[in-house]
Amino acid sequence: MPQFILILNVKANAFIKNVTDFRLQSVFKNLSSVLIFGGVALGVFLLSRAATGYLLQQAHIGLFLFHRFLSMLLYVFFITVNLGNMIVCYATLYKSEEVTFLMGLPVPHLTIFAVKFIDNFFYSSSTLLLLGLALLLGYGSYFGMSPWFYLFTFAGVLLPFMLTAGVLAVIVLMILIRVASRVGIRWLLAGIMIIYLSAIYLYFSAVNPVDLVQQVMKHYPDVNAYFGYLDPPFVRYLPNHWVSEFMYWTVAGDPAHASWYLLTLFYILAALLVTAWMVARTYYYKSWVNASESRPPGSGRPGFLQVRSMEFGREGILPRPADVVLRRDFWVFFREPSQWLHLLLMFLLLMVFLVSISSLELKLTQPFLQTISYLVVFLFDGFLIASISLRFVFPALSLEGDAFWCIRSAPVSLRKLYWQKFIGSFLLIATTAEILSVASTSVLRDSPVLILVGSICTAFVALGLTSLNLGAGAYFATFREKNPIRIASSQGASLTFLAGMVYLGAVVALLVVPLNRYFEILIIRGTTSPGWLAIPLVAVGILTAIVFAGSTGVGLATLRRDF
Amino acid sequence: MTPTIQIRNVTKRFGSFVAVDNLDLSIGKGEFFGFLGPNGAGKTTTIKMITGLYAPTSGSCLINGFDVHRDPVPAKRSLGYVPDQPFMYEKLTGREFLYFVGGIFSMPVAVVKERIGEYIEMFELGDFIDKRGEEFSQGMRQRIVLSAAMIHDPGVLIIDEPLVGLDPRSSRLVKDTLKWRTTQGLTIFMSTHLLEIVEELCDRIAIIKKGRIIYEESRGAARRSNGQLETMFLELTK
Numbered sequence: 001m002p003q004f005i006l007i008l009n010v011k012a013n014a015f016i017k018n019v020t021d022f023r024l025q026s027v028f029k030n031l032s033s034v035l036i037f038g039g040v041a042l043g044v045f046l047l048s049r050a051a052t053g054y055l056l057q058q059a060h061i062g063l064f065l066f067h068r069f070l071s072m073l074l075y076v077f078f079i080t081v082n083l084g085n086m087i088v089c090y091a092t093l094y095k096s097e098e099v100t101f102l103m104g105l106p107v108p109h110l111t112i113f114a115v116k117f118i119d120n121f122f123y124s125s126s127t128l129l130l131l132g133l134a135l136l137l138g139y140g141s142y143f144g145m146s147p148w149f150y151l152f153t154f155a156g157v158l159l160p161f162m163l164t165a166g167v168l169a170v171i172v173l174m175i176l177i178r179v180a181s182r183v184g185i186r187w188l189l190a191g192i193m194i195i196y197l198s199a200i201y202l203y204f205s206a207v208n209p210v211d212l213v214q215q216v217m218k219h220y221p222d223v224n225a226y227f228g229y230l231d232p233p234f235v236r237y238l239p240n241h242w243v244s245e246f247m248y249w250t251v252a253g254d255p256a257h258a259s260w261y262l263l264t265l266f267y268i269l270a271a272l273l274v275t276a277w278m279v280a281r282t283y284y285y286k287s288w289v290n291a292s293e294s295r296p297p298g299s300g301r302p303g304f305l306q307v308r309s310m311e312f313g314r315e316g317i318l319p320r321p322a323d324v325v326l327r328r329d330f331w332v333f334f335r336e337p338s339q340w341l342h343l344l345l346m347f348l349l350l351m352v353f354l355v356s357i358s359s360l361e362l363k364l365t366q367p368f369l370q371t372i373s374y375l376v377v378f379l380f381d382g383f384l385i386a387s388i389s390l391r392f393v394f395p396a397l398s399l400e401g402d403a404f405w406c407i408r409s410a411p412v413s414l415r416k417l418y419w420q421k422f423i424g425s426f427l428l429i430a431t432t433a434e435i436l437s438v439a440s441t442s443v444l445r446d447s448p449v450l451i452l453v454g455s456i457c458t459a460f461v462a463l464g465l466t467s468l469n470l471g472a473g474a475y476f477a478t479f480r481e482k483n484p485i486r487i488a489s490s491q492g493a494s495l496t497f498l499a500g501m502v503y504l505g506a507v508v509a510l511l512v513v514p515l516n517r518y519f520e521i522l523i524i525r526g527t528t529s530p531g532w533l534a535i536p537l538v539a540v541g542i543l544t545a546i547v548f549a550g551s552t553g554v555g556l557a558t559l560r561r562d563f
Numbered sequence: 564m565t566p567t568i569q570i571r572n573v574t575k576r577f578g579s580f581v582a583v584d585n586l587d588l589s590i591g592k593g594e595f596f597g598f599l600g601p602n603g604a605g606k607t608t609t610i611k612m613i614t615g616l617y618a619p620t621s622g623s624c625l626i627n628g629f630d631v632h633r634d635p636v637p638a639k640r641s642l643g644y645v646p647d648q649p650f651m652y653e654k655l656t657g658r659e660f661l662y663f664v665g666g667i668f669s670m671p672v673a674v675v676k677e678r679i680g681e682y683i684e685m686f687e688l689g690d691f692i693d694k695r696g697e698e699f700s701q702g703m704r705q706r707i708v709l710s711a712a713m714i715h716d717p718g719v720l721i722i723d724e725p726l727v728g729l730d731p732r733s734s735r736l737v738k739d740t741l742k743w744r745t746t747q748g749l750t751i752f753m754s755t756h757l758l759e760i761v762e763e764l765c766d767r768i769a770i771i772k773k774g775r776i777i778y779e780e781s782r783g784a785a786r787r788s789n790g791q792l793e794t795m796f797l798e799l800t801k
Contacts, residue, residue: 023578312662315672324666328652328659335654335695402650406711409614410667411639482653562617 003107007115033495037127040498041134043505048138056142062223065216067248068207068231070139074240075203077132078165081125083196084489085169088124091483092116093170093284094177094291109285110277117276121166127494132158143251157243157262160269164239167272171279177287189341197348206232226252239265321412322420329424332399338485339392346388350432353384354439367519374515375508377440378454382461382507385433386500393425393469394496395487397555398477404563414559422470422552430462447522453533460544461507465500471551472496474558503547510539566625567592567719567750568613573622575608575774582608584774586622590752590767592718595745597765598754601800605774606754607647610723613752614644626719640668643717647724647754649708653697657688657707660696661714668715675714682710685740686733701728709737713744720744722753726760738764758793768792772800 019030055061055069093099093116102112133154140149180188215230216223226248235241242261249258308314310330316323333339357377397418400407407417437458441451476492487493518532566589575583583605590596600606611617613624615631615638624631629638651660658679665675683689686706691699699707705728712720725741726734742764745751755761761768770778778799 312659312666313672313676320669321667324663327666328655328663331659332652332654401652402648403652405614405616405644405646405650406664407667408616409639409642409644410664411636411642411669412667413636560618562611 004111004114007102007107007111008118011115011119033491036495036498036502037130040501041130043502044131044134045138045141048135049142050138052139052142060221060223061213062216062225063248063252064225064227065213065223067244068212069209070247071235071240071244072204072207072209074161074243075238076200077128078161078238078240079196079200081128081162081165082169084124084128085121085166086173087485088489089117089120089170089173090177090291091486092120092123093173094288095483099288100292103288109288110280113280113284117166117170120170121163124489125162125166127498129158129162132162139247149250153247157246157265160265161239161243164265164269164272167269167276171272171276174279174283174287177290178283181290189337193341193345193348197352201352207235239268321410322416325417325420326424329421336484338483342391342485346384346391350384350436353380354436357440365523367516367523370519370523371512371516374441374450374519375512378437378457378511379504379508381433381436381440381458382465382504383501384436385429385458385462386465386497386504388432389425389429389465389469390493390497390500391484391488393429393466394473394493395484396421396425396470397474398479398481398487399484401479401482404479408563415556418470418474418552418556418559422466425470426463426466429466430459433458433462447528449528449530449533453530453537456537457507457511457540460540461504464503464507464544464547467548467551467555468500468503469496471553471555471558472499474555477558479563503543506543507540510536510543566590567594567627568596568752569623569625570609570613571623571625573609573612573619573624575605575612575617576620581774583612583619583771586771586774586776588769588776588779590750592750593745593748595742595751595764595766596753597761597768598752598771599756599758599761599768599796600754600771604771604800606771607723608774609771610721610752610754614642614721615639641718643712643715643720645705645708645712645720645722645725647727649701649704649728651696651699651704651707651711654695656695657692657699657703660707661711664711665714670715678714678716679710682714686710686736702730702733705729706733706737718748719750719752722751722755724755725753726755726757758790758796762792770796770799 018026021027021030052066055066056063061069093113096116099112099116103109136153136158137150140153176188176192212230216227219225219227231241242265246258246261246265249255249261307330310327312324312327316327318326408414434455437454438451441454472492473487473496476490476496478487478490478492481487481490514532514536518529521527521529521532568588568590570586570588573583573586574581586605586609598606598609608617612619613626613631615635618632623633626638627641631638652663655663661679661682662672662675665672665678670678679692683692686709688703688706688710691703692707696704696707705725709725712722720741722741725737729737738760741751741753745766753761753765767780768778769776769780778795
């Protein structure tokens with residue numbers, strides 16, 4: 001135990017030194033973090049309160065349906081925390097130099113496991129924890145809850161709920177690494193992808209939100225009653241259900257009923273912690289050895305992917321050195337399993353999104369609702385593009401890594417290198433974004449004007465988000481970190497993602513009034529008036545130009561820093 | 564002798580810490596220059612400023628008359644660099660890495676191919692050249708990075724600890740190659756802690772301590788041998 005406390009103490013001191021560093025650059029970084037995280041938390045709080053008010057007072061969906069929607073949201077939240085912890089756990093518990101160092105010391109493996117698990121949980125979940133708290137505050141303030149409710153629900157419900165997802169992730173990961181040593185990492189990763197996609201698909205197929213709404217609304221106006229018999233049986237065993245039930249019975253004024261779900265959550269968390277302890281005692285060291293000895297697929301030889309036109313030693317289309325930088329980026333990307341597997345996963349999620357949205361009926365008759373549905377779809381497109389940019393564009397400069405000396409000491413213009421990275425990233429992001437925009441906008445209205453407006457806005461958003469992620473990625477570059485997932489989940493990356501959300505929010509704010517006016521004219525009078533959409537497009541263009549100039553300026557200036 | 568490397572009144576500060584203090588050196592064409600000093604003296608900082616990895620707080624570093632920071636592209640065109648840690652792209656094979664570096668120096672593909680063949684033979688890279696960097700030992704990396712530093716036939720070679728991780732045979736090979744290259748006009752600026760290597764290879768030396776030059780040998784000084792340098796180094800740096 002003293003070793004455990006000593007290591008945690010060293011880590012805590014390092015953290016405190018970091019946040020109390022009063023050099024100008026650090027103060028600027030910390031202040032920016034506080035402003036952006038605080039701003040987003042405030043936004044989520046307001047949105048959560050407004051959405052709760054709208055659904056209960058305007059849409060009259062009732063307490064039961066409201067908490068079932070909350071349960072669905074919590075399910076996605078649980079999967080996100082779980083997957084995030086699993087991905088970051090691999091880097092933290094298995095591939096970190098700190099673990100290698102500690103393994104060489106007389107420190108029990110279980111102590112190393114416990115320290116790194118805590119480190120990992122707070123590293124990968126702190127942003128989600130903040131967003132969860134903001135959501136909770138918005139929800140509670142609508143119902144006029146006492147301060148004790150927030151304290152208790154945060155520490156006693158939200159934290160255990162997220163910890164359950166984290167503990168489950170580490171248990172599964174330890175077992176998977178042991179299994180991977182027998183079946184091979186490729187099959188295993190493919191299997192995990194299929195399991196997670198199936199988990200999302202099966203859950204939403206079983207709970208069937210559309211059918212649930214119809215069933216409950218048959219009882220209108222008595223929709224505040226409890227319709228638990230409509231829940232599919234397996235849902236009762238899920239942590240998101242326990243949390244939403246706790247909330248439902250708390251606001252329904254039945255604390256005895258609520259506490260039953262709370263106890264269930266605690267029991268399961270305790271059981272999972274004991275299980276994690278037992279699995280770690282048996283498997284952590286063995287799985288660490290497996291992970292240390294494992295070679296990435298295709299290592300030791302050029303690789304299984306053969307693209308002759310991209311091989312080195314061929315005359316290229318681009319002039320040198322741009323040509324060899326392109327070839328290097330291509331091979332470094334496709335020989336790193338975490339890169340192409342994530343890319344594949346993200347494209348699968350895009351496909352799921354497009355298939356899901358195409359089956360929805362979104363051609364509405366009320367202008368305001370049509371505006372809302374248009375902007376929600378646009379925002380979701382933007383969210384996906386922001387996620388892809390964060391994952392693949394933000395780490396682009398950091399991934400030059402320790403070998404960046406090679407470029408920095410060579411006769412290469414760093415500005416050209418930056419622009420090459422920008423153009424390559426922008427073309428990929430913009431193409432994906434445009435496909436997404438055209439496909440998703442066309443299900444809202446068969447209007448060429450709306451498709452065009454969506455397409456122009458998407459091009460701006462792709463430009464804004466690419467420049468933001470590349471510029472911020474250069475500013476927060478960590479050349480020592482080899483793992484792109486850890487780079488994309490660092491504090492700088494979280495900050496960039498939130499800044500991207502603020503930018504998207506501003507774009508939506510610029511569009512909402514003119515778009516509503518456009519739909520009023522279209523739906524009520526039956527005529528189109530594209531003029532209403534020209535001014536917001538110009539405004540979005542100006543906003544994007546500001547984001548682009550600021551981010552690119554910062555990115556280019558950063559390249560002059562010492563390496 | 565025309566100076567190939569000129570370091571003019573260079574100072575580098577990190578906050579209030581002065582890592583290099585008003586350094587002034589010039590190294591002529593074909594000279595093998597040894598740059599010595601105890602740990603933390605400012606050797607690697609100086610090398611990083613010459614290669615453009617650090618910007619000097621004041622002063623300038625010139626390669627063939629071009630300022631590395633104001634005019635980086637022409638200055639670096641004739642520069643080869645071997646860092647203290649031979650990092651390379653782990654997902655590229657040794658051969659791909661050499662093609663990459665050749666391309667960075669805008670060399671024609673056919674010439675790069677020919678040079679790779681020469682270096683495979685010179686540094687005995689044949690057994691591992693087509694494996695990925697992530698498989699390499701320190702010595703293998705060092706040999707690949709040395710080949711990469713010389714593939715474009717530079718006029719100036721900056722080396723930070725060239726023999727780290729090399730076995731005796733490879734070490735001999737590297738020493739002979741470097742010495743032979745200086746007779747062909749290559750200027751070498753080498754930082755190392757191995758004093759016997761300096762005695763064997765260098766034409767001239769300077770010793771740095773706490774960021775300041777405390778000893779600089781004049782050109783044509785008598786050659787040192789039998790551990791004289793070690794005695795002098797220990798005396799000067801105590």
